[in-house]
Amino acid sequence: MEEREQRYEFIIVGGGIAGVTCAQQLASQFPSDVVLLLSASRLIKAVTNFKQVSKTLEKFDIEEQSASVFQESYPNILVIESTVTELNTAQHRVTAENGKEYVYGQLCICAGARPKLIQQNNPYVLGIRDTDTAKEFQKRLSDARRVIVVGNGGIALELVYEIEGCEVIWAIKDKDIGNTFFDPGAAQFLLPSLMGEKPDVLLQCKRTKFTTEGGDQQMDSSTTNRTLGSALGPDWHEGMKLKGTRQVFHKVHIEYQCEVDQLYLKDDFLKLKKTAIAFPENKEEEKISKPDNDLWPVYICLTNGKIYGCDFIVSATGVVPNIEPFVKDATLEVIGSGIKVDDHMRTTTTDVYAAGDICTTSWQPSPHWQQMRLWTQARQMGWYAAKCMTADRQGESIDMDFCFELFAHITKFFNYKVVLLGKYNGQDLGTDQELMVRCTSGQEYVKVVMQRGKMMGAVLIGDTDLEETFENLILNQMDLSAYGEDLLNPGIDIEDYFD
Numbered sequence: 113m114e115e116r117e118q119r120y121e122f123i124i125v126g127g128g129i130a131g132v133t134c135a136q137q138l139a140s141q142f143p144s145d146v147v148l149l150l151s152a153s154r155l156i157k158a159v160t161n162f163k164q165v166s167k168t169l170e171k172f173d174i175e176e177q178s179a180s181v182f183q184e185s186y187p188n189i190l191v192i193e194s195t196v197t198e199l200n201t202a203q204h205r206v207t208a209e210n211g212k213e214y215v216y217g218q219l220c221i222c223a224g225a226r227p228k229l230i231q232q233n234n235p236y237v238l239g240i241r242d243t244d245t246a247k248e249f250q251k252r253l254s255d256a257r258r259v260i261v262v263g264n265g266g267i268a269l270e271l272v273y274e275i276e277g278c279e280v281i282w283a284i285k286d287k288d289i290g291n292t293f294f295d296p297g298a299a300q301f302l303l304p305s306l307m308g309e310k311p312d313v314l315l316q317c318k319r320t321k322f323t324t325e326g327g328d329q330q331m332d333s334s335t336t337n338r339t340l341g342s343a344l345g346p347d348w349h350e351g352m353k354l355k356g357t358r359q360v361f362h363k364v365h366i367e368y369q370c371e372v373d374q375l376y377l378k379d380d381f382l383k384l385k386k387t388a389i390a391f392p393e394n395k396e397e398e399k400i401s402k403p404d405n406d407l408w409p410v411y412i413c414l415t416n417g418k419i420y421g422c423d424f425i426v427s428a429t430g431v432v433p434n435i436e437p438f439v440k441d442a443t444l445e446v447i448g449s450g451i452k453v454d455d456h457m458r459t460t461t462t463d464v465y466a467a468g469d470i471c472t473t474s475w476q477p478s479p480h481w482q483q484m485r486l487w488t489q490a491r492q493m494g495w496y497a498a499k500c501m502t503a504d505r506q507g508e509s510i511d512m513d514f515c516f517e518l519f520a521h522i523t524k525f526f527n528y529k530v531v532l533l534g535k536y537n538g539q540d541l542g543t544d545q546e547l548m549v550r551c552t553s554g555q556e557y558v559k560v561v562m563q564r565g566k567m568m569g570a571v572l573i574g575d576t577d578l579e580e581t582f583e584n585l586i587l588n589q590m591d592l593s594a595y596g597e598d599l600l601n602p603g604i605d606i607e608d609y610f611d
């Protein structure tokens with residue numbers, strides 16, 4: 113008979129980047145121990161081809177793998193597809209959905225996050241997180257004439273640019289697009305790319321690549337937990353047809369500074385005897401708000417008084433960490449919405465660590481770092497958590513990893529390479545910050561955030577090739593006052609000065 117309770121020196125919960133990286137690191141540190149990886153998702157995310165591009169910028173590929181393929185490369189990692197439902201820290205025990213119990217020596221919780229939707233249980237409101245939700249979105253889009261995208265962060269920016277053959281109404285709370293990544297200047301620089309025609313040739317830039325090789329065949333909806341898959345990431349839409357039913361090529365209308373007030377299903381809306389607005393085809397129609405003669409399955413009333421009908425709504429409104437099974441145990445403190453971790457990725461209870469999207473950091477950060485729920489940070493935290501677990505187990509001390517010195521993120525928006533460094537939006541810098549901007553329309557946007565002559569952050573859009581130099585300048589905090597505006601003078605080869 114199979115034992116109901118098994119003991120493992122190391123148990124990791126979560127098969128996303130954070131959990132898998134943590135398990136890999138522990139498995140190589142302790143080759144004679146078995147590392148147990150419990151994951152609600154059938155496929156796990158493995159980091160491959162990792163390259164340190166510069167001191168803090170990194171590049172890697174991600175592969176979705178089945179447990180059996182992954183275990184071939186890591187024979188001392190045991191992957192079990194199972195959702196953890198309870199944690200009992202007093203007994204060092206986790207309980208899985210089938211009632212099976214696992215006792216740990218050390219535990220690292222890497223259960224990620226899920227979309228924070230504007231309305232739960234509404235069949236017309238979709239969030240995008242994992243392969244299942246991305247496929248559901250693609251399926252709905254293939255029959256759609258109009259979608260409404262709510263939110264102004266990473267997912268919304270990607271969708272409004274990629275969707276074709278369908279009218280897109282983009283409702284944002286802010287005055288400008290892309291508020292989680294950009295300042296108003298950068299938003300203005302990017303806007304023409306959204307409203308104009310897309311380039312035929314897509315930019316190939318150095319960035320992480322998402323591969324779903326074999327994912328299709330391996331998907332089995334009966335065993336895949338719909339709400340708890342691993343997060344997608346860079347290039348998730350590559351090779352995916354994001355096309356609606358209309359002949360229109362790329363058509364986006366933005367409603368600024370508004371939120372969702374009410375949602376109505378068609379029958380309820382018709383009873384209200386209110387008028388919805390047609391998709392504004394031009395500036396003139398924006399002013400006069402032509403009534404919409406089409407009928408739609410769902411209607412959205414915005415706080416600016418406008419009402420639009422659509423086929424479905426994408427709620428790209430941030431994430432909420434999957435903490436519920438773990439915080440039933442009262443010893444785990446929560447800050448913000450995540451599990452609180454200290455500078456050694458320890459939670460508030462002994463032998464329990466957390467990493468990735470599920471955690472909220474509570475250490476005093478370096479002046480140029482902030483937590484953001486991103487792929488790179490999930491990998492870094494998973495790796496560092498394993499180092500800290502090892503050190504604690506061996507009674508050694510360990511310094512905070514260098515990757516937490518500087519926030520560094522490479523990505524792509526609207527087919528431009530985007531690099532964000534340090535306090536790129538002047539986060540928490542107070543009032544004595546200064547901005548310097550260099551912008552060539554359609555080509556590049558360079559912004560640096562300066563404080564008392566020192567560089568604190570930068571936004572680099574386009575192929576600026578400035579990331580390494582600026583990374584050094586932020587890290588070494590050299591006094592740059594003497595250079596004044598020349599710092600961004602394109603006629604001066606800045607790298608010669610500072611490399």
Ligand SMILES: Cc1cc2nc3c(=O)[nH]c(=O)nc-3n(C[C@H](O)[C@H](O)[C@H](O)COP(=O)(O)OP(=O)(O)OC[C@H]3O[C@@H](n4cnc5c(N)ncnc54)[C@H](O)[C@@H]3O)c2cc1C
Nearest residue numbers: 126127128129130152153196223224340343468469486487
């Ligand atoms: C559409 C999309 C695009 C993105 N694009 C980018 C990008 O371009 N760049 C970037 O840096 N970041 C991007 N991100 C963010 C990035 O993907 C995440 O920050 C990162 O993957 C989080 O990794 P994680 O391991 O912490 O969590 P997840 O990937 O969410 O993994 C959590 C794991 O835990 C499992 N799990 C959950 N609950 C339980 C439980 N109770 N028991 C057992 N297992 C459980 C899940 O099945 C999953 O395997 C994107 C995210 C999305 C959704």
Ligand SMILES: NC(=O)C1=CN([C@@H]2O[C@H](COP(=O)(O)OP(=O)(O)OC[C@H]3O[C@@H](n4cnc5c(N)ncnc54)[C@H](O)[C@@H]3O)[C@@H](O)[C@H]2O)C=CC1
Nearest residue numbers: 263264265266267268285292371428429430431485486523
């Ligand atoms: N290229 C990249 O780096 C990408 C990163 N991601 C990451 O994936 C995760 C999920 O992405 P997003 O959902 O876009 O989250 P996000 O955190 O990037 O953005 C959320 C947006 O929703 C807005 N919002 C929140 N509540 C709202 C409400 N009730 N009504 C209207 N707007 C509201 C916020 O103001 C913000 O603009 C994030 O961690 C994000 O950083 C996602 C896509 C691309």
